[in-house]
Amino acid sequence: MVFTKIFGQIFSSANYFKFFWLVLIYLNIGSLVAQTNFVIDYVPKDTKPSDILYLTGTFNNWKPADVNYKFTRKTDGTYELRNKFFNGSWISYKITKGSWPTVEVKNDGTPLTVRKHSFNNAIEETLILQVAGWSDTFNEQTKPQKVAIVLTEIPRNTPPNSSIYICGNFNGWVPGDQRYKMKQLANGNFQIEVPVYTAPLEYKFTRGNWLTVEGNSYGRPIPNRILGSKEISLNQPIKNRITYWEDQSYGIFNPYTLLLILTALQGFFLIFIINSSRNNNKWANQALSVLIFIISFTLISRVVIYDRVIYTDYPRLSLLTDLVFFLYGPIFLIYIERLLQHSKKSFQAYWPHFIPFIIQIALYITFSFNPTHTFIEQNLFQSLESPPYAFYEVIVLLALVFNIWYWFRIKGKIKMYFRNIEVNYSTDQNIKYLNVIMMVLGVCLVLWTVIVLVDIYSTYSNYPINYTANLLIDTLWAVFSVVVYLLGYFAIKQPEIFRMAVVEVEESTPEENRSQINTGELKELKQALHLKMIQEQVYLNPELSLPELAEKMDTNVHTLSKTINAGYSKNFRDFVNYYRIQDFIERAQDQKYKNQTYLAIALAVGFNSKSSFNRSFKKVTDKSPREYFNNLKTD
Incomplete structure (x- = not known):
């Protein structure tokens, strides 16, 4: 009851948050249970009537001859698989003739990237498919160069008797392709030869599916391994080592995410503390509470996307972390004006400041209407060359400029206040914490600028630096979380700063400054x-x-x-x-x-x-x- 009352006070003057919650509900649409029919209306001429076609994919752990997903051949030559139900919002799949050597390929014999489909549970869907060619037909015709891949080390916590697979652009990124199950040698190493259809060769190691793919210590994806033309032409074994498996790492609860979770929890507790007692800073603390809530909420959202299962089912949750882009600056400005200038203007009075946020929400909602698998691809394989991500990069750049402008505007107000306070009052006011917070936010803006520059450099150079960019992004969020810790520290050490009224100062007019006193x-x-x-x-x-x-x-x-x-x-x-x-x-x-x-x-x-x-x-x-x-x- 107490929390309800407090949060009611916090958001009573911020009606735009109603829109915020509607967006949250939209982005949290649950997993779908979809009914879908698959119809193949074209197959290669060399397909025999006796050939049995199968659907294989993420829904059956890539079994190439699963009788539960067998097509029925119709008298008109089409193939049909009816009334199949799938849990989840999307699937990856391919068509085979019962084995991986007979999987579908492009009409030139090169691997076909896995098909993907996002479901719509509002209607029963029918997918019309065409098969351009079969791998076994082209095996004799195409003899691509091969390169030996050697795996010299795997994580110690790898489950016993695990099968190690390699997947990449040479097999259309099928994670459990039996053709590319690595063989363990007498010395403990794993080895396999893979064809090179195009350079560069991109690949990753898995234990049979994307949940068991190699990752970093925090359970996050790592960039694709890449072999350029120069390395391939050497005809020497390429040695690799795996440091972590995604499912065997820290996962969603790791030191980094625990920091963000504890920060968010402290933020929610701090909101209660600064609103639970009588104080003379009610209006300022109300804006501060909204600010802390936004920080805490975005930190929790950041943690959620660290889990592959959650991200796969609810990828649009990743957009929630971006809501702080155009909210933080205006609300921090409202807090400063209410604190230092005793402003009692409502949030609605500042509505022009929130126009960029409203535009961002409208664009993100439009962007999120893309099929789920397309949305994930655009997030995971970000490139400035693709229109959706170029649009996202423009938003990031505008948000950076937007926040730098607000930082200098707020810094100017704080500096002016301290200058005038020395002219009017004989003692310090307990608001020096604002300078500390501004310093932390300044560091965040510097990191943000570096991230944008690194991203631009990576896009227009031949040296992918995804790891560096991800490390900088994680560092940025960790530094950003310090703001809540600082507020919590000052709330405990100097609780009076959130209760006592800050004095209001007035600047002298030019006429008063020019007036003189005789000797x-x-x-x-x-x-x-x-x-x-x-x-x-x-x-x-x-x-x-x-x-x-x-x-x-x-x-x-x-x-x-x-x-x-x-x-x-x-x-x-x-x-x-x-x-x-x-x-x-x-x-x-x-x-x-x-x-x-x-x-x-x-x-x-x-x-x-x-x-x-x-x-x-x-x-x-x-x-x-x-x-x-x-x-x-x-x-």
Whole structure:
């Protein structure tokens, strides 16, 4: 009930999130149970009436002669396989005559890349297929060059008696093709010869299906292995080693994803913390809660796509991580304006800032209407040369520029606030954490820029650097997650920063800056001001502000500010802290305070933090407190 109330408050002023949730529901369409009919209306002329045709694929672990997927030959010469149900949203498949040596090929005898089909459970589908040729027909005609592939090492956790397969563009990427089951030699190595129909030769190792393909330690796909024309022409065995299997690695729960999961959970908990108590920052914390929710949600989405099974069934979930592209900057800006400028404008008032996000959602929904297998291919085999990915790259580039612009705009607002606060207030505000967060976000933008440059270089060069790009992307998300950890750290160490109201400062107008004080008036004001500081010791008030002191002086803020600037060549904060430091020095040498620490004395003379005191002491004396008093002893 408490959580419902909190999240209701968070999103009550953000109606656009209703649209966000509709998109989420759309992208989470479950696995389909599809009924499909397959009809082959053309086969090669050399196909005998006695030949039996089979459907093989991911649904039967690539068994080439599965009686459950046997075609029936009709009197009109067509072949039919009716009323087959498939679990999942898509399949990969091929047609055989009962064995892998008789699998279908292109009309020139070269391997046919596996067929793919995405299902639509709204209707019963019928797929019309044509077979251009059979592999056994071309075996005698085509004698491609062959290259020996040697596997010298496999992971220690490889299940006993596992069969190792190689697949690639030489067999249409069938992962369980019995023709390419590797033979184990007496020395423990595995070896096989594969044909080279085209260069470069691309391949991967599996244990019979894509769930057991080689991968990295975190269970993520690795780039295809590639042999160029130069390597192939050497006619020497190509040695390889497998470090990890995808299904035998850490999987979805690994050190990297656990970091993201813990960050997201901390983010959700932090939302509860900063909204569960009365505070003067309600409007700012509301925007901050939305910001933390978006970060946490995208981190969880990032984790989900690390599992091959989840990704295969729900590939469109990968788009959820991109929702932060055009949301983070505007919402962070809203938070800063509500925090520093006490703005109470609703989220709707900022609607122009969210136009890029709305356009992105519209484009992504259109993009996600592509068949599931096509969607996955465009994600896994990304290339700037393909229109869909080129469109995605444009979005990434625009998002980078978009966020850099917001970073500088927000940085400017924070910098202006700190500059004006020194003119109006004598103590620091507890919002230095903003500078730390801006620094982390700056690192993220630098990493993002490097990723874009690496991607462009990889696209237009002959040196694939997918591993480097993936490492940089993972690093970017890890650094991005630090924002939530920082907010959590400050929420625990300095919880008051999320409860106390941040002071509002005003900039002086050009007319006020140009106004002058005559010499006689300046002298009188300086004398009165000095007496006020010495006799009444108003500097002892840690919350002393320029307006408050002007009221005590029976003058206006701008006249007092001019007096301090012109008469002492200091801003308001440095002027007040000068008197605090003088008082501190006197007390530190007084026997009456000998049992008190420097920090206790500093707080007693009006400082509100150790860092503020040390900074001011160094500014006034050009020494640290310890150095200053050690010098006094030696003198």
